[in-house]
Amino acid sequence: MMDNKGPMIIGVCWTFTALALLFVAARLYVRACIHQKLASDDYLIIFSSSCAVLSNVLVTMSVYWGNGQHFDVLDLEQKQNTIKWMIAAYIPGIETLGFPKLAVIALLVRLLAPSRLHIIVLWSMGVICCLSLTAMVMTLILQCTPPRALWTLTLPHNCLHPSVLEGLAFWASTCSAFLDFYLAIYPAVVLAKLQMPVKKKVALCAALGMGIVSGCVGIVKATGVPTLASPDASYDLCDPLYWTSIEGNLIIIAACIPILQPLLEKIRGRSIWRSKQSSGNKHQYQDFSKQSQQQADALELRSKPKKKVDEYGFTMHPKEDSEENIVDTSKLSSTSSSRRQSGSYQPNDRDGILKTNSVTVAYEPGEDGPVSAPTRWAAV
Incomplete structure (x- = not known):
């Protein structure tokens, strides 16, 4: 003892x-x-x-x-x-x-x-x-x-x-x-x-x-x-x-x-939440504008680049993808060209399927104004 x-x-x-x-x-x-x-x-x-x-x-x-x-x-x-x-x-x-x-x-x-x-x-x-x-x-x-x-x-x-x-x-x-x-x-x-x-x-x-x-x-x-x-x-x-x-x-x-x-x-x-492979990139987001000469202002907010872009800026997915062949681009191209030549083409014509992405930004009020959740957790 x-x-x-x-x-x-x-x-x-x-x-x-x-x-x-x-x-x-x-x-x-x-x-x-x-x-x-x-x-x-x-x-x-x-x-x-x-x-x-x-x-x-x-x-x-x-x-x-x-x-x-x-x-x-x-x-x-x-x-x-x-x-x-x-x-x-x-x-x-x-x-x-x-x-x-x-x-x-x-x-x-x-x-x-x-x-x-x-x-x-x-x-x-x-x-x-x-x-x-x-x-x-x-x-x-x-x-x-x-x-x-x-x-x-x-x-x-x-x-x-x-x-x-x-x-x-x-x-x-x-x-x-x-x-x-x-x-x-x-x-x-x-x-x-x-x-x-x-x-x-x-x-x-x-x-x-x-x-x-x-x-x-x-x-x-x-x-x-x-x-x-x-x-x-x-x-x-x-x-x-x-x-x-x-x-x-x-x-x-x-x-x-x-x-x-x-x-x-x-x-x-x-x-500390990013892997070593992604940490080598100097910028958080990558610019894929060089992938297509016809894509004037392409900014991708994801880690993987687009494989192929058509003349209208749409991503062309592999055949097994569920979004393949939704729009027949060759038919769409010929139809649009004929409408332009006849003078009947209008920008608001529905030449294909219109896909709309809705983004909702949520915030909570703080002492000095609205404070988003990411801002609150920035310290940790």
Whole structure:
């Protein structure tokens, strides 16, 4: 059995925080340098990552005084400073569980364009989660009267029953885990109904669904709530401490991943949804005007070129194609020529079959005017 968890606590907390900071830096680069604009959710992520760093600094201080060791091997000064710095580390650490969720909600509202009622529900759940976590922090600080009696062991005090803090901690942890799962499943349900390549749909579901991992960590952390009343505080309470750091940093990472597509495309030099064969083309659309001297203005919006074009600009398909021989071009040519010579030819005469393609453009209103679905998803 490990008698000193201190090095493990520092290693786990700083490793996950450093990884989260890399994703935050990449996110800010995309928003500030590529999009040249920071949104409100970016500031929430900056605040959350700052709380994560501050929490790690305080965790390191608590380990210095004895956090991770058994309580009975510490002297009085070590016991008091361990409890003081450990509680101080919990305060910003717990806040990293709530504010990144608000950033995820802001992103999903912008991308998925839910109904007004659903927007209210999403923000209500986010606010309730943040308030629950804040209430837990305040209860942790003010559970004793006077508050400093919590870490000053020689000071007479009157504290709340441990079950009060345990119940509030369990509620806050459960609420946080539930919201993580909801924010991960909701995009998958919406994306399943959209018409887009399966590869992109799966990738977006994975990117927007990273909250499932942090939700699982939240469940694990919730099972450690009863240790809050443990008499071996310096040893037993360090487990929820580093699980809190892991969960908070995973939420920050999950909030950053969907924003990083432009950076990935810049590194690869092409769209991540386009194959290598098509990426060699410098332009997205090809001009097939050189295929026929009689086709003055031909612009093809598809990947394969036309095999053959007749004198009227129609595509001539193979015989097995269902559109072959719809119009007899030789008969049509002779009929049109005779009509021109007799002077009876009119441009609106029905010389053949008229095929009309109808294109419908759908858009949804945004804050700055109509915003199309492709525009909303351009960031991911």
